[in-house]
Amino acid sequence: MRRFKKLCSQHQHRVYTFAYYYLGNREDAEDVTQEVLIRLWERGQQVEGEGLPAWITRVTRNACLDALRKRQSARILGGAANNEEVLARVPGTDPDPEQLAEVAELRQRLNQALALLPELQRSILILREVQGRDYEEISATLDLPLNTMKVYLHRGRQRLREILKMSQEHDPN
Amino acid sequence: MTPTEETRACIWVQERLEAHLDGDLPVGERAELDRHLQQCAVCTRAMAQARQVQEMLRALPLQVCPDRVAEAAWNRARQDLRVTRRHRLQIWLEDWRLHPWRPALVARAARVLIVATTLLIRHQEPRAEVSPAELARAELQVRWTLGYLGQLSRRTGFTVRDQVLRVRVVEPLKKTMAAKAL
Numbered sequence: 001m002r003r004f005k006k007l008c009s010q011h012q013h014r015v016y017t018f019a020y021y022y023l024g025n026r027e028d029a030e031d032v033t034q035e036v037l038i039r040l041w042e043r044g045q046q047v048e049g050e051g052l053p054a055w056i057t058r059v060t061r062n063a064c065l066d067a068l069r070k071r072q073s074a075r076i077l078g079g080a081a082n083n084e085e086v087l088a089r090v091p092g093t094d095p096d097p098e099q100l101a102e103v104a105e106l107r108q109r110l111n112q113a114l115a116l117l118p119e120l121q122r123s124i125l126i127l128r129e130v131q132g133r134d135y136e137e138i139s140a141t142l143d144l145p146l147n148t149m150k151v152y153l154h155r156g157r158q159r160l161r162e163i164l165k166m167s168q169e170h171d172p173n
Numbered sequence: 174m175t176p177t178e179e180t181r182a183c184i185w186v187q188e189r190l191e192a193h194l195d196g197d198l199p200v201g202e203r204a205e206l207d208r209h210l211q212q213c214a215v216c217t218r219a220m221a222q223a224r225q226v227q228e229m230l231r232a233l234p235l236q237v238c239p240d241r242v243a244e245a246a247w248n249r250a251r252q253d254l255r256v257t258r259r260h261r262l263q264i265w266l267e268d269w270r271l272h273p274w275r276p277a278l279v280a281r282a283a284r285v286l287i288v289a290t291t292l293l294i295r296h297q298e299p300r301a302e303v304s305p306a307e308l309a310r311a312e313l314q315v316r317w318t319l320g321y322l323g324q325l326s327r328r329t330g331f332t333v334r335d336q337v338l339r340v341r342v343v344e345p346l347k348k349t350m351a352a353k354a355l
Contacts, residue, residue, distance in 0.1 A: 004250055008243045016238035030242050037246035041253070110229055129230035154191035161219075161226045 007044060008037055011053070014131065015060045021126045022064045024115050032063045039063075054141040061123055061142075113163040121156030128153055182209055186216045190223045275325075282322050283337040289315040290342055294349070 015036050019029035036059050047055045127133045139149045186209050192198050193206050210217050292311040
């Protein structure tokens with residue numbers, strides 16, 4: 001039980017982050033995270049050591065796919081507090097309301113654009129760009145050859161760029 | 174460069190922008206792409222947009238999972254553990270019910286052990302009527318019984334130490350020795 005609690009504290013935030021950006025809302029992300037942790041309890045002992053993080057990622061992704069199939073997810077956006085965090089990372093900036101609003105809008109567009117990507121490209125983008133996983137880890141987790149994974153990553157970003165451009169053209173304000 | 178060649182060059186570059194951003198282009202292609210970017214404002218702008226999109230993605234914050242999510246999983250784990258323990262106890266009791274000779278055998282072995290231990294204790298007091306042969310026999314019986322109980326415990330999971338010896342031998346012995354000390 002102690003070991004299980006330790007594993008939960010090590011992995012729950014990462015699982016939740018992936019589910020949140022994949023599904024686009026907190027409620028679904030919480031449900032998926034709980035499901036993944038319960039599966040970790042039921043079957044985690046069969047997967048030991050270095051294989052565990054990759055297994056957890058696969059289970060999370062599958063759970064997200066199931067959630068998408070079962071539910072119609074409403075796109076709910078991240079809170080203002082996160083926008084302040086983002087601005088705080090840029091040196092020399094002092095967040096003001098206008099900047100916060102701009103960041104919020106950008107993030108809204110980004111979240112919406114992510115939802116429009118094909119599933120595999122979305123998964124890879126979240127793992128690589130949001131969670132900072134390295135190429136080899138993603139390749140092993142998704143069981144894809146390294147070069148194939150890179151092609152999906154590049155196409156995903158390119159597609160995201162096109163969607164954002166179209167969205168901006170449609171609503172220049 | 175003709176407009177067609179220029180368009181083809183731009184298409185070639187824009188297909189490789191993302192790979193260039195990640196440093197995944199071969200050296201030759203990288204150099205050619207850089208040369209094109211120096212001359213083409215459109216592709217330069219596209220490169221800047223690609224970089225911006227990557228930065229925006231990387232700036233997305235890591236989310237903090239609410240505690241209640243993990244707590245729900247822990248509660249489920251605790252529930253499973255309770256069910257497992259109850260289930261194991263039921264199996265153990267059922268097993269003893271199906272093999273009634275086990276408790277009788279254990280009780281008999283415990284009785285032998287108690288007698289042998291009592292004899293050993295009496296040996297502590299200088300009494301001429303207990304001969305060395307009797308003592309040796311008692312000691313042998315105790316060793317045999319302990320060995321037998323050990324085997325039985327391993328087979329049945331029944332803890333003779335805690336459920337028989339402690340209650341029927343160790344505690345009474347302690348009381349006896351405490352009384353003698355007084």
